Amino acid sequence: MPVRPTLTPALLRAGHASRSFSSAGGALRMASAAKPFHPDEPSVPVLKTPIPGLKAAAAIEQLNRVFDTRSINMMADYTQSVGNYLADPDGNMLLDVYAQIASIPVGYNNPALRKAAQTPEMVDAIINRPALGNFPSHTWAGILESGVLKVAPRGLSNVYTAMAGSDANELAYKAAFMYKRQQERGGPDVEFTTHEMESVMNNQSPGSAQLSILSFKSSFHGRLFGCLSTTRSKAIHKLDIPAFDWPQATFPQLKYPLDQHEAENAQAEQDSLDEVEHLLKTWHLPPAAVVVEPIQSEGGDNHASPAFFQKLRALTRKHNVLLIADEVQTGVGATGKFWAHEHWNLEDPPDMVTFSKKAQAAGYYYSSTDLRPNKPYRQFNTWMGDPSKALLFRAIIDEIHRLDLVNHTARVGQYLYEQLEGLARAHPEHFQNLRGKGQGTFIAFDNPKRDAFLAKAKQFGVNIGGSGAQAVRLRPMLTFQEHHVDILIGALEKVAKAL
Amino acid sequence: MPVRPTLTPALLRAGHASRSFSSAGGALRMASAAKPFHPDEPSVPVLKTPIPGLKAAAAIEQLNRVFDTRSINMMADYTQSVGNYLADPDGNMLLDVYAQIASIPVGYNNPALRKAAQTPEMVDAIINRPALGNFPSHTWAGILESGVLKVAPRGLSNVYTAMAGSDANELAYKAAFMYKRQQERGGPDVEFTTHEMESVMNNQSPGSAQLSILSFKSSFHGRLFGCLSTTRSKAIHKLDIPAFDWPQATFPQLKYPLDQHEAENAQAEQDSLDEVEHLLKTWHLPPAAVVVEPIQSEGGDNHASPAFFQKLRALTRKHNVLLIADEVQTGVGATGKFWAHEHWNLEDPPDMVTFSKKAQAAGYYYSSTDLRPNKPYRQFNTWMGDPSKALLFRAIIDEIHRLDLVNHTARVGQYLYEQLEGLARAHPEHFQNLRGKGQGTFIAFDNPKRDAFLAKAKQFGVNIGGSGAQAVRLRPMLTFQEHHVDILIGALEKVAKAL
Numbered sequence: 001m002p003v004r005p006t007l008t009p010a011l012l013r014a015g016h017a018s019r020s021f022s023s024a025g026g027a028l029r030m031a032s033a034a035k036p037f038h039p040d041e042p043s044v045p046v047l048k049t050p051i052p053g054l055k056a057a058a059a060i061e062q063l064n065r066v067f068d069t070r071s072i073n074m075m076a077d078y079t080q081s082v083g084n085y086l087a088d089p090d091g092n093m094l095l096d097v098y099a100q101i102a103s104i105p106v107g108y109n110n111p112a113l114r115k116a117a118q119t120p121e122m123v124d125a126i127i128n129r130p131a132l133g134n135f136p137s138h139t140w141a142g143i144l145e146s147g148v149l150k151v152a153p154r155g156l157s158n159v160y161t162a163m164a165g166s167d168a169n170e171l172a173y174k175a176a177f178m179y180k181r182q183q184e185r186g187g188p189d190v191e192f193t194t195h196e197m198e199s200v201m202n203n204q205s206p207g208s209a210q211l212s213i214l215s216f217k218s219s220f221h222g223r224l225f226g227c228l229s230t231t232r233s234k235a236i237h238k239l240d241i242p243a244f245d246w247p248q249a250t251f252p253q254l255k256y257p258l259d260q261h262e263a264e265n266a267q268a269e270q271d272s273l274d275e276v277e278h279l280l281k282t283w284h285l286p287p288a289a290v291v292v293e294p295i296q297s298e299g300g301d302n303h304a305s306p307a308f309f310q311k312l313r314a315l316t317r318k319h320n321v322l323l324i325a326d327e328v329q330t331g332v333g334a335t336g337k338f339w340a341h342e343h344w345n346l347e348d349p350p351d352m353v354t355f356s357k358k359a360q361a362a363g364y365y366y367s368s369t370d371l372r373p374n375k376p377y378r379q380f381n382t383w384m385g386d387p388s389k390a391l392l393f394r395a396i397i398d399e400i401h402r403l404d405l406v407n408h409t410a411r412v413g414q415y416l417y418e419q420l421e422g423l424a425r426a427h428p429e430h431f432q433n434l435r436g437k438g439q440g441t442f443i444a445f446d447n448p449k450r451d452a453f454l455a456k457a458k459q460f461g462v463n464i465g466g467s468g469a470q471a472v473r474l475r476p477m478l479t480f481q482e483h484h485v486d487i488l489i490g491a492l493e494k495v496a497k498a499l
Numbered sequence: 500m501p502v503r504p505t506l507t508p509a510l511l512r513a514g515h516a517s518r519s520f521s522s523a524g525g526a527l528r529m530a531s532a533a534k535p536f537h538p539d540e541p542s543v544p545v546l547k548t549p550i551p552g553l554k555a556a557a558a559i560e561q562l563n564r565v566f567d568t569r570s571i572n573m574m575a576d577y578t579q580s581v582g583n584y585l586a587d588p589d590g591n592m593l594l595d596v597y598a599q600i601a602s603i604p605v606g607y608n609n610p611a612l613r614k615a616a617q618t619p620e621m622v623d624a625i626i627n628r629p630a631l632g633n634f635p636s637h638t639w640a641g642i643l644e645s646g647v648l649k650v651a652p653r654g655l656s657n658v659y660t661a662m663a664g665s666d667a668n669e670l671a672y673k674a675a676f677m678y679k680r681q682q683e684r685g686g687p688d689v690e691f692t693t694h695e696m697e698s699v700m701n702n703q704s705p706g707s708a709q710l711s712i713l714s715f716k717s718s719f720h721g722r723l724f725g726c727l728s729t730t731r732s733k734a735i736h737k738l739d740i741p742a743f744d745w746p747q748a749t750f751p752q753l754k755y756p757l758d759q760h761e762a763e764n765a766q767a768e769q770d771s772l773d774e775v776e777h778l779l780k781t782w783h784l785p786p787a788a789v790v791v792e793p794i795q796s797e798g799g800d801n802h803a804s805p806a807f808f809q810k811l812r813a814l815t816r817k818h819n820v821l822l823i824a825d826e827v828q829t830g831v832g833a834t835g836k837f838w839a840h841e842h843w844n845l846e847d848p849p850d851m852v853t854f855s856k857k858a859q860a861a862g863y864y865y866s867s868t869d870l871r872p873n874k875p876y877r878q879f880n881t882w883m884g885d886p887s888k889a890l891l892f893r894a895i896i897d898e899i900h901r902l903d904l905v906n907h908t909a910r911v912g913q914y915l916y917e918q919l920e921g922l923a924r925a926h927p928e929h930f931q932n933l934r935g936k937g938q939g940t941f942i943a944f945d946n947p948k949r950d951a952f953l954a955k956a957k958q959f960g961v962n963i964g965g966s967g968a969q970a971v972r973l974r975p976m977l978t979f980q981e982h983h984v985d986i987l988i989g990a991l992e993k994v995a996k997a998l
Contacts, residue, residue: 056637063640066648066657070875071632078627078636079619089637100630101881113626118617120578122625126891127612128577129859131599133570137577138555138588141562149565158565163662164882170723174740181739197734201716203742207734211741217700223880224669225725225743235696235706236876240680241673242710242784243702244724244741285741357881360628376569377735381722382600382856383663388887392625 037403037479038083038107044487045085045461046093053090073098074463081108084477084484086463094458095487098465102297102329102475105358106399110479116395125388132161132384133377143387147394148361151332153339155349156365158372161385165328165356166222171379172352172364173226173289176322177209178373180288183320188374212244212285214276214321216251218299218468221291221326230291233299233468247283249275251296252304256433269308273315280319289322289351290315294340295436297329300468301444303435309344317348322371324364325350332358333400333478336410336440343439358478360396361389405478406440413440415482416474419489420445423496430496441480444473449499456498460491536902536978537582537606543986544584544960545592552589572597573962580607583976583983585962593957594986597964601796601828601974604857605898609978615894624887631660631883632876642886646893647860650831652838654848655864657871660884664827664855665721670878671851671863672725672788675821676708677872679787682819687873711743711784713775713820715750717798717967720790720825729790732798732967746782748774750795751803755932768807772814779818788821788850789814793839794935796828799967800943802934808843816847821870823863824849831857832899832977835909835939842938857977859895860888904977905939912939914981915973918988919944922995929995940979943972948998955997959990 052060056075063069074094080087084107086096096104106113116122121139130137137143148159160175162168182188193206200207215221215230222228223237229244231237252268255261280287292312296302316323330340332355337343341350349367356362363385366372373379400406417437424431424445430453436443447453450470457464467473476484551559555574562568573593579586583606585595595603605612615621620638629636636642647658659674661667681687692705699706714720714729721727722736728743730736751767754760779786791811795801815822829839831854836842840849848866855861862884865871872878899905916936923930923944929952935942946952949969956963966972975983 059637059640063635063643066640066643067635068632068659068871068875068878069635071879072635073633075637076629076634078623078629081627086634100628100634103628103630103881108627109623110626114622117622117625123613123616124577124608126616126621126625126887127609128580128607129599129602130575130577131602133567134572135575135585135599136562136566136568136571138558138574141558141565144562144565160567163666164880166880167662167666167723173724174722177741178739192734192738196738200734200737200742201731202747203728203737203744207738208742209739223673224666224723225672225728226723226741229702229724232700235691235699236874238699238702239691239695239706239877240677240708242676242725242743243699243707244743245702248701372567375735376567378738379567380570381663381665382602388625 034481034483036483037481041083041085042093045095046091047459047461048092049090051088051092051458053088053092055089059089074458078108083107084480094461094463095484095491096463097474097476097480097488098463099475099477101357101465102334103357103360104477105332105360105396106405107477107479110399112399112402113392113395116391122388122391125391129383129386129388131382132387133380137387140387143390143394147390147397148359148363151338151397152365153341153349153353156353156367158366158369159363160366160379161361161363161390163383163386164362165354166224166227168328168354168356168362168364169221169227169230169291169324169326170224172324172354173213173291174379175352175364175366175371175373176213176289176324177211178378179322179371180211181209182374209288210285211288212246212283214247214249214279214283214287214290216292216296217248218251218296218302219291219293220296220298245285247279247287249279251302252308254303256435265305269304273308273311276312277315277319280315280321287321289324291324291326293326294330294343295335295439295442297473298467300471301435301473303439306344309341310346313346313348313350322351324352324354326354328354328356330442331355332396333406333409334358334440334475335442336406336413336438338406340439340442358396359393361385361393400478403479409440409478409480412480412482412485413443414438416441416485416488417443419485423489423492427493427496430499441474441476444471446470447472452499453495456495457491460494462488462491533980533982535982536980540582540584541592544594545590546958546960547591548589550587550591550957552587552591554588558588573957577607582606583979593960593962594983594990595962596973596975596979596987597962598974598976600856600964601833602856602859603976604831604859604895605904606976606978609898611898611901612891612894615890621887621890624890628882628885628887630881631886632879636886639886642889642893646889646896647858647862650837650896651864652840652848652852655852655866657865657868658862659865659878660860660862660889662882662885663861664853665723665726667827667853667855667861667863668720668726668729668790668823668825669723671823671853672712672790673878674851674863674865674870674872675712675788675823676710677877678821678870679710680708681873708787709784710787711745711782713746713748713778713782713786713789715791715795716747717750717795717801718790718792719795719797721827744784746778746786748778750801751807753802755934764804768803772807772810775811776814776818779814779820786820788823790823790825792825793829793842794834794938794941796972797966799970800934800972802938805843808840809845812845812847812849821850823851823853825853827853827855829941830854831895832905832908833857833939833974834941835905835912835937837905839938839941857895858892860884860892899977902978908939908977908979911979911981911984912942913937915940915984915987916942918984922988922991926992926995929998940973940975943970945969946971951998952994955994956990959993961987961990
């Protein structure tokens with residue numbers, strides 16, 4: 001069980017000292033008084049008890065009897081949560097810039113999503129879940145076209161739906177392996193050999209491909225066996241799980257501020273690309289694809305320049321290897337583009353883009369029907385996605401368009417970044433390596449006492465997540481506004497002073 | 500695109516020759532006139548057009564532009580489907596004994612599920628999907644206790660929720676690997692070594708375990724990279740995908756009728772067990788677990804006796820290896836027990852039981868908190884299941900209990916089996932190796948012209964699936980009743996005569 005914080009006068013006061021949160025913004029440029037997207041939100045965080053309070057602690061104890069609760073951050077009450085505010089059973093309401101590990105797109109209890117969840121279409125999708133590969137609904141094409149495909153990345157007009165980010169990645173890897181082997185075999189019409197058909201039943205080559213996926217150090221692509229072999233974030237994610245002997249290249253480790261380290265950063269990127277090329281040419285299991293996050297998220301919010309990604313794309317073309325952009329965390333608007341890889345300005349788009357989290361649905365977009373395996377039932381499973389999640393994604397997309405949330409997030413992100421720059425000047429030791437400029441609200445900084453920083457933030461009314469070894473990552477929802485920035489900045493300043 | 504059947508007079512007649520379906524039961528023992536569970540069902544299948552008709556063909560063409568449609572069996576209209584009847588856009592209504600690859604539990608558009616899908620709880624779960632490991636809802640324990648845990652297999656009081664059958668299996672495998680390595684390491688309190696922590700980041704041992712999962716030939720455990728390495732159903736499921744070098748034992752290939760092959764079948768089972776023991780003792784990557792389906796489903800509906808499973812459990816105990824029962828297809832009532840492994844009468848239950856499909860939710864039950872990894876975040880992902888599916892499973896469980904559907908399925912299965920025995924006597928070449936006696940409606944038989952058999956069945960108003968190379972598998976819903984049996988038997992007889 002989490003350690004129960006002592007009930008201090010400061011904490012008790014916090015619930016009543018609401019103004020202090022926003023007045024901290026007094027020293028800051030005042031945000032424009034934009035119309036709130038969520039009029040029912042509290043104007044400031046509400047702290048009634050330490051977290052966890054008595055009710056939360058009881059709920060954790062009850063849950064622990066049947067479910068592993070050791071990773072609990074906070075027991076939540078979603079019925080009372082609203083917009084950017086996460087409620088708990090004791091009546092606390094925290095400004096939430098973690099958003100269920102970056103997976104809540106348009107606020108808790110969003111009325112538009114509530115409406116979508118109550119439509120006959122949604123009810124039908126929930127109670128009559130189809131095996132989409134065998135018995136799709138006659139409405140499935142329309143649901144895809146009016147939703148998930150409406151936001152398809154440029155050049156990627158097909159989609160294969162999945163359940164979550166990790167299986168979306170694995171399915172993309174499978175498509176890559178089948179495509180590569182098909183090329184080696186001589187095209188889609190060349191039949192499998194008897195040797196292939198027999199050896200694969202023993203998990204041996206040539207039926208089982210002796211190929212790999214190249215990923216980057218400190219990347220995160222999920223935790224199933226295939227994607228975990230490409231995940232290189234933390235040992236605890238991987239220990240004791242068998243893994244494929246697949247290659248990893250160093251991801252550029254940029255220095256900040258960027259404008260003071262241009263030459264070294266360019267060199268770091270070139271070194272990384274050289275390593276990628278070396279591995280593509282020499283690894284004993286040849287890579288069928290390179291998988292990369294536009295911003296390494298779980299691994300500590302590591303960025304690279306558009307030039308890096310452009311050259312990476314060129315390298316994959318040169319060596320006839322597919323490029324998979326893993327947009328599970330970066331996709332759906334938070335970077336100020338709908339897809340983060342739009343920042344790369346590629347002429348030649350990635351071959352596949354995977355998505356989940358804020359989409360609530362999941363899957364991969366792909367560029368060409370050549371990437372459809374040459375026979376049916378090769379990329380197949382019982383459900384192949386979930387129409388109820390596709391309907392939800394459609395409602396999310398509609399809400400994003402209605403409120404112009406991608407452009408909004410670009411603007412708010414700029415404001416947030418400027419405020420953080422101010423904090424970093426005042427408290428450089430607490431806001432190190434500030435990064436994410438021009439990337440919407442997808443912003444992070446390092447703090448040497450990161451875990452204490454995050455715990456303390458809760459006491460000042462803000463729920464924040466970490467990533468990597470010492471990054472504080474901001475992952476607010478798309479409806480995060482300037483007045484939320486002010487509250488957040490006020491709380492961060494208090495944390496810095498209190499640590 | 501599927502071949503469009505020619506519009507024949509026989510097909511056109513079929514839509515009007517309703518009585519012929521049920522009157523085929525005239526030669527059979529009449530079913531008791533039980534109260535129908537789905538009063539809105541048609542009394543017999545409705546065939547208005549060939550399948551696919553014009554509307555279905557147009558919908559397939561539309562879908563094919565954006566989604567791989569080559570595995571389409573039939574375009575469906577779920578809004579018009581009811582109970583055991585699957586509708587299509589042309590107004591055809593087929594008696595469905597395939598049920599979305601065995602995943603529809605209590606009928607299309609079941610009113611009780613409809614009600615559950617419209618509750619405020621469900622709406623909340625859909626629009627506020629939590630990261631269950633970090634921010635569970637205060638209602639989560641109650642949802643588990645009143646649902647998924649209410650039907651926990653005897654001796655397995657914990658659950659880890661997942662998204663679908665394949666990831667449920669992978670998570671169980673991960674738990675097995677962590678458990679096994681913990682034992683080797685000397686217990687939960689022994690820390691990882693630096694060598695382990697470092698090597699695992701390169702996907703190398705000792706951090707990456709040099710262990711395996713033992714599965715059986717012709718088994719199916721899903722198609723993600725880890726579970727696909729244990730799947731041994733068909734080459735097309737596995738070709739070109741890298742696989743772990745894990746061991747497989749021969750599953751007993753029983754001969755039918757069982758009472759005429761007792762000695763050889765017992766020998767086949769003993770041979771299989773001997774092979775398992777040999778592999779457990781000698782495989783170069785020692786197995787951490789044995790995974791087995793109570794009835795191999797995708798692999799062709801292969802059964803083994805309770806004695807086989809009892810001895811298998813004993814073998815795993817003897818060699819300190821975990822036993823995972825994969826109940827993804829067999830679970831949730833269709834075998835006349837809630838869990839098929841209840842037929843084994845084990846004193847010592849399996850260590851883990853995985854579930855999905857008819858549960859709509861997914862996950863694994865486990866026997867002991869010792870199987871919880873020794874640290875948090877080792878078995879973790881963003882969503883860790885889906886409360887909306889857990890709520891749906893709860894409603895399914897309530898419906899199963901309200902209608903006593905497990906006992907019902909045992910009874911109807913017995914009636915169905917007897918009718919099939921009659922057909923097999925009359926048409927032995929079409930109903931070979933009838934199997935599943937005493938296993939509820941989980942019944943199959945072989946037909947040398949299986950694919951033609953299934954196609955023809957549609958023309959007589961019945962949707963049936965296949966498995967393995969030549970099995971016709973019956974996977975009706977739990978609300979399949981005696982009067983449906985009569986319609987099914989009538990159609991099967993017509994198919995046999997027409998082939």
